[in-house]
Amino acid sequence: MPSAGEAWRDCFRAFYIHKFRAVLGKNRLIFPGEKVLLAWSGGPSSSSMVWQVLEGLSRDSAKRLRFVPGVVYVDGTCPVVSTRRLRRVAPRTWPYPILGSPVVMIPFCLHLEGAACGQSREDRAKTLSDVKRILQTLGFPWHVVTLEEVFALPPSVLRCSAPEPVGTVGTYKVAVDSFLQQQHTLEAEGVGDSPSSAQGEAQPSQPCTQDPQNLAEPPPAAQTEALSRLFDSVKTLTAKEELLQTLRTHLILHVARTHGYSKVMTGDSCTRLAIKLMTSLALGRGAFLAWDTGFSDERHGDVVVVRPMREHTLKEVAFYNRLFAVPSVFTPAIDTKAPEKASIHRLMEGFLLRLQAQFPSTVSTVYRTSEKLVKAPRDGCASGPRCLLCMCSLDVDTADSATAFGAQTQDFSQMQPPTPLAEAGAPTVPCRSAEVGRAPNCCQGTRPCRREDSRARVIKQLCYGCRVNMKDVPSLDPLPPYILAEAQLRSQRLSPEIQEYLLENSDDRAHASGSGAWGPPEDGGEEGQTVCDCINKNIFN
Amino acid sequence: MPAPQCASCHAARAALRRPRSGQALCGACFCTAFEAEVLHTVLAGRLLPPGAVVAVGASGGKDSTVLAHVLRELAPRLGVSLRLVAVDEGISGYRDAALAAVRRQAARWDLPLTVVAYADLFGGWTMDAVARSTAGSGRSRACCTFCGVLRRRALEEGARLVGATHIVTGHNADDMAETVLMNFLRGDAGRLARGGGLGSRGEGGALPRCRPLQLASQKEVVLYAHFRRLDYFSEECVYAPEAFRGHARHLLKLLEAARPSAALDLVHSAERLALAPAARPPPPGACSRCGALASRALCQACALLDGLQRGRPRLAIGKGGGARDEEGPPPPPPSDPGSAPGPADGECGAACKERCE
Numbered sequence: 001m002p003s004a005g006e007a008w009r010d011c012f013r014a015f016y017i018h019k020f021r022a023v024l025g026k027n028r029l030i031f032p033g034e035k036v037l038l039a040w041s042g043g044p045s046s047s048s049m050v051w052q053v054l055e056g057l058s059r060d061s062a063k064r065l066r067f068v069p070g071v072v073y074v075d076g077t078c079p080v081v082s083t084r085r086l087r088r089v090a091p092r093t094w095p096y097p098i099l100g101s102p103v104v105m106i107p108f109c110l111h112l113e114g115a116a117c118g119q120s121r122e123d124r125a126k127t128l129s130d131v132k133r134i135l136q137t138l139g140f141p142w143h144v145v146t147l148e149e150v151f152a153l154p155p156s157v158l159r160c161s162a163p164e165p166v167g168t169v170g171t172y173k174v175a176v177d178s179f180l181q182q183q184h185t186l187e188a189e190g191v192g193d194s195p196s197s198a199q200g201e202a203q204p205s206q207p208c209t210q211d212p213q214n215l216a217e218p219p220p221a222a223q224t225e226a227l228s229r230l231f232d233s234v235k236t237l238t239a240k241e242e243l244l245q246t247l248r249t250h251l252i253l254h255v256a257r258t259h260g261y262s263k264v265m266t267g268d269s270c271t272r273l274a275i276k277l278m279t280s281l282a283l284g285r286g287a288f289l290a291w292d293t294g295f296s297d298e299r300h301g302d303v304v305v306v307r308p309m310r311e312h313t314l315k316e317v318a319f320y321n322r323l324f325a326v327p328s329v330f331t332p333a334i335d336t337k338a339p340e341k342a343s344i345h346r347l348m349e350g351f352l353l354r355l356q357a358q359f360p361s362t363v364s365t366v367y368r369t370s371e372k373l374v375k376a377p378r379d380g381c382a383s384g385p386r387c388l389l390c391m392c393s394l395d396v397d398t399a400d401s402a403t404a405f406g407a408q409t410q411d412f413s414q415m416q417p418p419t420p421l422a423e424a425g426a427p428t429v430p431c432r433s434a435e436v437g438r439a440p441n442c443c444q445g446t447r448p449c450r451r452e453d454s455r456a457r458v459i460k461q462l463c464y465g466c467r468v469n470m471k472d473v474p475s476l477d478p479l480p481p482y483i484l485a486e487a488q489l490r491s492q493r494l495s496p497e498i499q500e501y502l503l504e505n506s507d508d509r510a511h512a513s514g515s516g517a518w519g520p521p522e523d524g525g526e527e528g529q530t531v532c533d534c535i536n537k538n539i540f541n
Numbered sequence: 542m543p544a545p546q547c548a549s550c551h552a553a554r555a556a557l558r559r560p561r562s563g564q565a566l567c568g569a570c571f572c573t574a575f576e577a578e579v580l581h582t583v584l585a586g587r588l589l590p591p592g593a594v595v596a597v598g599a600s601g602g603k604d605s606t607v608l609a610h611v612l613r614e615l616a617p618r619l620g621v622s623l624r625l626v627a628v629d630e631g632i633s634g635y636r637d638a639a640l641a642a643v644r645r646q647a648a649r650w651d652l653p654l655t656v657v658a659y660a661d662l663f664g665g666w667t668m669d670a671v672a673r674s675t676a677g678s679g680r681s682r683a684c685c686t687f688c689g690v691l692r693r694r695a696l697e698e699g700a701r702l703v704g705a706t707h708i709v710t711g712h713n714a715d716d717m718a719e720t721v722l723m724n725f726l727r728g729d730a731g732r733l734a735r736g737g738g739l740g741s742r743g744e745g746g747a748l749p750r751c752r753p754l755q756l757a758s759q760k761e762v763v764l765y766a767h768f769r770r771l772d773y774f775s776e777e778c779v780y781a782p783e784a785f786r787g788h789a790r791h792l793l794k795l796l797e798a799a800r801p802s803a804a805l806d807l808v809h810s811a812e813r814l815a816l817a818p819a820a821r822p823p824p825p826g827a828c829s830r831c832g833a834l835a836s837r838a839l840c841q842a843c844a845l846l847d848g849l850q851r852g853r854p855r856l857a858i859g860k861g862g863g864a865r866d867e868e869g870p871p872p873p874p875p876s877d878p879g880s881a882p883g884p885a886d887g888e889c890g891a892a893c894k895e896r897c898e
Binding site: 374395 | 561578581582583585586588714721722725726727728729730733739756788792795796798799800802803805806807808809810811812813814815816817819820
């Protein structure tokens with residue numbers, strides 16, 4: 001960086017803030033007065049994002065940000081970045097305690113994050129107290145949820161609710177104009193404070209709207225143990241990371257829906273998104289790249305995920321945080337200190353950063369290519385069934401097609417029927433085709449199929465990428481109950497002509513929905529298992 | 542420890558484990574399964590209709606050897622006839638030995654062989670001459686870009702000479718996986734938009750091309766060649782170490798160690814990519830010079846050759862804008878030695894950012 005006096009610092013700051021505001025302004029998705037949930041992981045990018053929002057809302061900024069923010073922190077999750085990697089992209093930036101700023105250093109924990117990694121209770125409690133300290137200084141409503149709460153999620157979190165009517169550019173302009181007018185009249189009447197800052201000041205008197213007991217005590221040990229059991233049962237680090245990401249997303253979605261947030265902001269930087277794009281490619285998620293890495297992700301319907309930090313490189317973020325003392329909390333990630341070859345995420349990150357050293361335009365090239373992706377399935381029909389876990393439209397063909405999916409589901413080495421000798425002995429390797437979605441015909445008659453059936457039922461409802469991940473999860477039982485419940489509901493959805501005979505079981509409906517904020521129930525989606533069983537007996541095959 | 546029984550015929554001892562599924566099979570059953578899978582790909586993808594005259598791009602390497610062998614086995618069932626077409630790029634110390642292998646194969650299989658040479662087709666330009674011409678700019682040579690484009694042209698010419706209706710090449714799943722990784726790393730949205738299928742239908746008078754081995758992994762191709770005792774040429778091209786594809790190949794090796802199905806997962810991703818209409822190449826027309834399929838006024842081969850003739854070999858590499866026309870603009874300014882050979886300097890805005898940092 002040129003050191004022409006200290007003026008460059010102001011230039012850098014102006015440039016950095018401008019990029020943030022420009023990304024928001026260009027896309028015009030966030031309407032004035034809208035409730036936006038900031039997903040804060042404690043890491044540098046999301047901390048920077050929260051800081052930007054804080055500064056943007058303060059009265060002395062030229063064009064104040066107009067939305068109403070809240071912050072969510074998921075205890076037991078953290079950025080997939082270790083101190084080693086931070087050093088590589090931003091030398092001499094981490095760790096530097098800056099006088100007067102609440103930059104927090106957590107004693108380095110050898111293993112993984114929270115309960116997913118075996119972090120001790122004391123460390124978790126300490127991290128949590130540091131997190132709360134920072135959250136209290138922000139002045140927004142804040143929510144801290146533990147990862148263990150996935151065991152209490154309702155199945156409806158996996159359903160795509162009807163989106164609120166999205167305005168066009170014209171509507172946005174109208175909304176902004178009317179908001180500004182409203183402000184103007186309020187100030188003219190002598191109210192003084194604008195609604196958003198009034199809310200902000202009122203916040204410290206009402207702490208977090210989440211269950212207060214959450215903050216005082218750690219989550220029940222049974223849940224922590226169940227979480228550890230789940231993650232221990234997953235065979236590869238790649239699948240663990242993907243599962244963690246999925247659970248975290250569902251949790252944040254639940255918080256957003258419960259408290260009426262219509263947008264969620266995540267702090268993914270340009271570097272992080274380029275890595276995510278290449279990783280998603282390698283995981284078989286080529287169909288969903290635009291949703292995974294674009295500015296906005298509308299797959300959940302009513303809650304839209306936006307990524308305002310997507311034009312900032314990790315290097316810029318690190319510099320900014322260092323120069324302007326942005327507080328952040330370091331928590332070790334699920335793959336901190338894991339060897340590089342351990343997971344696809346780590347591999348891709350290492351590869352891209354190394355290639356970047358040799359060809360300095362690599363990250364921006366990948367990012368620029370990602371901007372050319374569109375949110376459309378190749379065939380053109382987007383209204384098919386959605387994946388149970390990632391909620392994107394399913395991208396699998398029939399098992400017989402001449403595609404990569406077809407190649408993995410058919411099995412030409414079993415062309416000859418097994419001889420009686422083979423049926424007597426157990427097969428040496430389980431038939432892999434069952435994993436990727438075909439009904440387990442090959443096991444017919446040789447062993448009880450109920451377990452395989454229920455597993456196959458769940459697998460059938462997943463997209464290609466999620467199916468490949470599930471191959472590394474040998475048993476679906478440790479999964480949180482909401483996933484299995486929703487899988488069962490979906491597979492039991494009967495054909496329309498029988499709908500009229502179905503009885504709505506009010507007990508099941510009470511179980512299915514948590515709070516009241518779920519929107520209208522889907523057609524036929526609320527029937528319980530017992531009802532379907534008794535209808536099944538009446539159907540003549 | 543004795544090997545387990547073959548999971549298919551349950552008669553012989555298993556001789557290998559299939560890399561992707563881990564299934565233990567004997568040699569004969571594996572080869573049968575492999576051939577059945579290729580047959581399925583061809584039939585389900587409707588790649589080679591009955592009565593087609595198929596030109597097999599034979600380089601003497603393992604992929605084209607296996608491809609030719611498998612198609613020869615399947616030819617009666619598919620109702621197609623085969624011709625071998627080999628391309629002589631004029632790389633001394635490499636191509637001559639490979640061609641010898643192709644000639645042996647043609648003799649063994651009793652298939653007609655035609656050899657087309659760059660020197661004849663492209664006015665005396667061999668790959669060695671191209672490499673010499675592109676060597677001096679200080680950046681890496683990018684002669685692989687030339688070779689790829691010119692070879693496809695040569696293959697097309699050779700196929701027409703033998704009266705073929707379809708062209709097949711031996712690209713396997715690993716090749717396609719590397720291609721999609723490479724195209725993303727280099728920002729080649731046009732190629733990303735075009736790729737992903739099993740081949741091209743052949744618009745505008747070009748012959749339809751396909752890749753029957755696209756869903757077979759490289760390891761299985763090698764295993765097949767081993768069990769069928771096929772004679773092929775296994776050395777690497779002398780210019781290969783400088784190719785950008787090497788990075789993608791290295792990455793794929795790492796990915797496969799972490800997840801064995803990585804190559805097929807990448808192929809699946811490539812099949813499902815959706816690019817903006819603006820990024821897709823314009824509908825193809827005909828080259829104004831040679832009449833071949835082209836997205837612009839000149840086809841890529843003619844544009845590259847043009848650059849070579851004029852002593853400006855980098856003219857048509859990257860997105861040089863108006864470089865395709867007869868009267869090209871002055872060449873782009875020489876860039877830093879360390880920067881990427883892929884995206885041209887004007888296109889990727891990060892070039893100037895590097896200098897500031």
